[in-house]
Amino acid sequence: MGAVVALDQLLAERTIWRGKAPARASSRAQPTGLAALDAALPFAGWPPASLSEVLVACDGLGELSLLWPTLARLTAEGRPVVVIGPPYLPYAPAWHLAGVALDKVTVVHADATRAMWAAEQCLRSSACGAVLCWPKNPTDQALRRLQVASETGHALGFVFRPERAADNPSPAALRLHVQAHPRRVRVLKCRGANPPPHSIPMPAFALA
Amino acid sequence: MHWACILFPHFAVDGVQRQRPPSARPLAMLTGPAHRRVVHAVNDAAAARGLKARLSVQAAQALTSDCDWVEFDASAMERDRQLLAAWAYGFSSQVSLAFDDALVLEIGQSIALFGPWPDFERRLRLELDDLGFRHRIVAAPNAWAARTLANVHDGLGVDAPQLSGAIGRLPVAAAGFAPDVTEAFTRMGLRRLNQVMAAPREGIARRFPPHVLDWVDALCGRVVPLRMYRPPSTFQRRMEFDHEIELTSGLLFPLRRLVGDLATFVRARDGGVQRFQVVFEHDRFESTVLDVGMLAPERDALRLLDVACHRLDRLTLKAPVRAVSIVADDLPPFVPPSGDLFEEHPQGALSFDQLRERLRARLGDTEVHGMATDFDHRPERAWRRQRERNEPLAALADARPAWMLEKPILFRARHRVLFGPERVESGWWDGDDVRRDYYIVETDAGQVAWVYAASGERGPFMLHGFFA
Incomplete structure (x- = not known):
């Protein structure tokens, strides 16, 4: 125990689990853009400098629209966003319409192992604001590496995984499950607090 | 102290050994025509077995059979000299290769930048050790005195008042005269330089060729112009192996040395390198060329090596490698990244450009791209992959x-x-x-x-x- 750590700092960083509704968050908050979700999460948004998991049954359920406000905010601040191994082509006009500054977005295509390597490099480099990746059957160890890398690099890591991974434990600080009928997002795990009991409605698909 | 001399007592051997992984095997360099091969230089392990310079090759082979025999290559030595001059150019604008096995550099003005001489000297030694050359360093008021004192001293720093004393104590045999001149002085009973300097000038001028007096005058501080080194504008270095290298891992050591030399070279001329080629030569096939390009000029050896290694990982060599060379023609000025003094950066942090460099090196140029919108109503053409960033165009207003x-x-x-x-x-x-x-x-x-x-x-x- 070399270093002296202030108690309120420990509490603020959510490294201690207190089992009751959290106090409202600090200046480091990374709001999701979905007010109801922010209210339900202990950090008032994405856990800063951590890995978040988004579980979806299939593509096209609005999983990206969950992130777009965050990406728009980060890119507007000039922080780069890296998209690694996306399942389809990220279609520039739509991303632009969502407010994402395209000149800050880099897309990386790679096979499964190299994608994990690239994700870890990006997260660890502390040069990126957010890193999105779609790993194929990642091991627990690989995810843990990503979590550690996000902490080292103070970056937001997002991992998109199929719904069936929900039953397995994960080192991610936040796990969200995007459900189709109706469009809702359920918090499976959030570090530092109990997951909220209710799922949170997502905005229905609407024409821009 | 205005001039430093760095003498390389084992220049030829160090030049060979630095290109090889460290080993304790004896090594001897051979030279001479086919019918009269002699040993040119040996390393410590070979000297311990009794090998020495000018020994005939038969005698040497009789002494030991377990030894690496290497052909002495004068051009390789010249390249090493150029490299060291380029390195020294990083410390001083006046570097000269006028002396065969030594280089002299002006330090009087460099001290203002690199700190007092002991610190400066330590730094020189540290970097020379990294480069793999054993050395002796002496500082003196003039280049000739520094060069001559380096014959017997190491780590000596002489100021102008002590100069004549320090030179005077030198034995004539170590003063750098031709052997016949040295012998003549010795027969005259002059054993130390102060005796030579005390002898009447006319007598010496009559008995010896004029360069003997010139040398003595230069030692005492008469100004003689030196030919100064000018750094070339391109970099090229080659390393040849005596056996074929089949595994990529075996190429790592030579590559590290070459990239290190390149970094030394560009750093000394205060530039960077943006593009270079690594050429792998094979015996029966055409050479494989590996292009290494970066987004911005770089000069850090580790970073250059990092990029080169990632590229090497993806390269398939069609045959074992006989020689590796590095060629860099494009040496743009280096602009150091500007960072905020109070910015907090975790350890190992990279700038985004460096990160993208690393990704591109490992995954390929086309696999890492940006995105931008384009003016076209056709969905397939309403976007572009672009590798470099630029301003996005206005997008379509419809839902996409x-x-x-x-x-x-x-x-x-x-x-x-x-x-x-x-x-x-x-x-x-x-x-x-x-x-x-x-x-x-x-x-x-x-x-x-x-x-x-x-x-x-x-x-x-x-x-x-x-x-x-």
């Missing part, structure tokens, strides 16, 4: 999916139409005519998809994207 399929596929899922049709009809002028009706549909699974049918028809639908 976040994901697009590279090739549309037949859409079979049960669905209901949310919106449509949106007619896209364009491209008749460039032969890539598109006439489609786009619909936004929701499948039973809850996916919102972007599908199209030929214009005017309600099916079959092709899936072109997802609204995610």
Whole structure:
């Protein structure tokens, strides 16, 4: 125990689990853009400098629209966003319409192992604001590496995984499950607090 | 102290040994015509077995058979001299290779920048050790004195008042005269330089060739112009192996040395390198050329090596490698990254450009790209991959999916139409005519998809994207 750590700092960083509704968050908050979700999460948004998991049954359920406000905010601040191994082509006009500054977005295509390597490099480099990746059957160890890398690099890591991974434990600080009928997002795990009991409605698909 | 001399007592051997992984094997360099081969230089391990310079090769082989025999290569030595001069050029604008096995550099003005001489000297020694050359360093008021004192001293620093004393104590044999001059002085009973300097000048001028007096005068501080080193504008270095290297891992050591030399070279001329080529030479095949390019000039040896190694990882060599060389023609000025003094950076932090460099090196140039919108009504052409960043163009105002399929596929899922049709009809002028009706549909699974049918028809639908 070399270093002296202030108690309120420990509490603020959510490294201690207190089992009751959290106090409202600090200046480091990374709001999701979905007010109801922010209210339900202990950090008032994405856990800063951590890995978040988004579980979806299939593509096209609005999983990206969950992130777009965050990406728009980060890119507007000039922080780069890296998209690694996306399942389809990220279609520039739509991303632009969502407010994402395209000149800050880099897309990386790679096979499964190299994608994990690239994700870890990006997260660890502390040069990126957010890193999105779609790993194929990642091991627990690989995810843990990503979590550690996000902490080292103070970056937001997002991992998109199929719904069936929900039953397995994960080192991610936040796990969200995007459900189709109706469009809702359920918090499976959030570090530092109990997951909220209710799922949170997502905005229905609407024409821009 | 205005001049430093760095003498390389084992220059030839060090030049060979630094290109090899460290080992304790004896090594001897051979030279001379085929019928009279002699040993040119030996390393410590070989000297311990009794090998020494000018020994005939038969005698040497009789002494030991377990020894690496290497042909002495004068041009390789010259390249090493150039490298060291380029390195020294980083410390001083006046570097000279006028002396055979030593280089002299002006330090009087460098001390203001690099700190007092003991610190400066320590730094020189540290970097020379990294480069793999054993050395002796002496500082003196003039280049000739420094060079001559380096014959017997190491780590000596002489100021002007002590100069004549320090030179005077030198034995004549170590003063750098030709052997016959040294012998003549010795026979005259002059054993130390102070005796030579005390002898009448006319006598010496009459008995010896003029350069003897010139040398003595230069030692005492008469100004003699030196030819100064000018750094070349390109870098090229080659390393040859005596056996074929079959594994990429075996190339790592030579590559590290070459890249290190390149970094030393560009750092000394206060520049950077943006593009270089690593050429792998094979015995029976054409050479493999590995192009290493970076987005911005770089000069850090570790970073250059990092990029080169990632590129090497992806390279398939068609045959074992006989020699490696590095060629760099493009040496732009280096602009150091500007950082905020109070910015907090975790350890191992990279700038985004460095990160992208690393990704591109490992994954390939085309696999890492940006995205931008483009003016075209056709969905396939309304976006571009671009490798470099630039301003995005205005996008279309219509709803477009976040994901697009590279090739549309037949859409079979049960669905209901949310919106449509949106007619896209364009491209008749460039032969890539598109006439489609786009619909936004929701499948039973809850996916919102972007599908199209030929214009005017309600099916079959092709899936072109997802609204995610």
